[in-house]
Amino acid sequence: MADYYTLVTGLPWLPEQMEKCTQLPLSRIALERRLTLLNETDQKVLRSAEALYHPSLSNMQPDQARVQAWQQQVDQLPSETLRQVVGLRLEIQTLLAALRYRRRPDTQAEHFQGFGRWTQWIRQHWKEPLFGLEGRLEFLEHWGELFAQGQTGDLQTQVDLYLWRQLLAVERSHHFTLETVVCFVLRWGLAERRLRSDPDAALNEFQALGDALLQHSGIQQRLTQLFEDSYR
Amino acid sequence: MDNLIMALGWAGLYGPMALGAIGSMIGCSLAGQAAAGALLETETGHGRYIGISAMPSSQSIYGIVVMFALNRDVTPENAAGLAGIGLLCGLALMFSAIYQGRSCASAINVSKIRPEIFGMSLAPAAIVEGFAVFAFIFALVISAGVPA
Incomplete structure (x- = not known):
């Protein structure tokens, strides 16, 4: 994969803490203009990672087909780091989907479809309040409380904060590579969504x-x- | 066999210059690309970014000096010595220039965000330069022992 010295230094600064991001440092149009410095293959990788990380609400595929499509798209990402970054996002989505799905009447564990490491575990521990994952995921207890209290806005903020920190850590451990660019664009997407939903x-x-x-x-x-x- | 040793002797003679120049080209290019990106994002201080991107060019100069220090008639007696000193010094200069370029690119990237750490961010690049100077000085010292 190519190195992107000009592009990475040409990207503006996004704060380390998402709460401090009160304004987008550049518009989507300006961002797109800079992203033209990526080669064609890497642009496709970026689009694919973005589509998985910030999925469109218009996707009405059944769960099983959607999960299969995710798996295929994640497998096609060329870097292990990007597969981990996007995979974590989809796993968290699976976790939240499981909490919501279980609330519906007449749902059964075996019908639940999800992505990643925890899906099978969730099915096996369907009756436990947090699927028995609270020991492994230290944040889950707090998220579970917010979910139980119906504070979905706060829950979304907590999820975004967690993802922001993960992306920042990856961005810092890679210098001038596609991973740095992708993580920046994904963080930009989180900031944009947050600003859109914060009056x-x-x-x-x-x-x-x-x-x-x-x-x-x-x-x-x-x-x-x-x-x-x-x-x- | 003599021909091979003679060829290595000539490679050792020109090696510090050529390898140092290759390293400088790559190092300056990496730092220069970073400087070009920083120009997009900053309103002032453009000159210093371009200045930093020229830092890895010093290895070419060291290479030229070592080449002149080694310059003598290449004979089967001194060819191996010239090859050993010239090629190893050239490789040291080349790698130091490349990695100095990368250090400079990182310095540009961070000082673009926080201009007050500009000086401190250059410390890694200066340390890399120090190793290039070691390779250069000791190549000069050792070259005195190679038969003319």
């Missing part, structure tokens, strides 16, 4: 965007001129 952050971003537009487009001068003209 205060969205308001701040709108304000900043409005100020930038007014400063750069000459609208401000035009408004001032119109205002002055109306007084003459």
Whole structure:
């Protein structure tokens, strides 16, 4: 795989803590323009990783077909690190899906479909509150409490914080490689989704965007001129 | 056999220069690519990024000096000595230039985010330079013992 010295140093800084990211450092259009520095094969890898990590809500495939498609796509990723990064995201999605699925009436463990290491374990420990995984996953107890209390917004934030930290760790352990770029873009996606769903952050971003537009487009001068003209 | 030894002698003579230059090309290219990316993201301090990217060029200069120090008529008596010193010194210079380029690229990447650590971030590149200087100095010292 190629090294991307220009691209990696050309990417802006995203804070270490997701909570501190109150504004996207660059727009999707600007990001796409920089990502043209990736070669064609790596662009496809990035798109594939992004589609798996930030899945579209319009995917209405049955669970089994979806899981098989995920497995195929993950297997096609060329790097072990990327397979682990994307795999972890899908495993967490499986875990949350299992919690939701179990709440529905008349569900059976053997009908549950999921991705990764924990699926079989979940089926075997279906009746246990946290599928017996709380010993292995230290964060699960807190997530389980949030889920039980119906605080899905907070739960999503906790999941995103966890994923953010994982991505940052991988980004730091790889220098100037495709993995660095992919992890940055995936973190950008998490930040973008968070800002879209956070009304205060969205308001701040709108304000900043409005100020930038007014400063750069000459609208401000035009408004001032119109205002002055109306007084003459 | 003599021909092979003579060829190695000539390779040893030109090796420090050629291998040092190859290392500098790669090192400067890596650091230069990083500097080009940093120009996109920063408003000021462009000059220092470009300056850092030239750091691995010093290995070429060391290579030239070692080549002149080794420069003499190549004979079957001194060819092996020239090959040993020249090629090993050349390899040391080449690898130090490449890895210095990578250190410089990392320094550019972090100082783009936090300009106040610019000086400190250059320490690894300076340490790598130190090893290149060792290889250079001791090649000069040893070259005095090679028969003319």
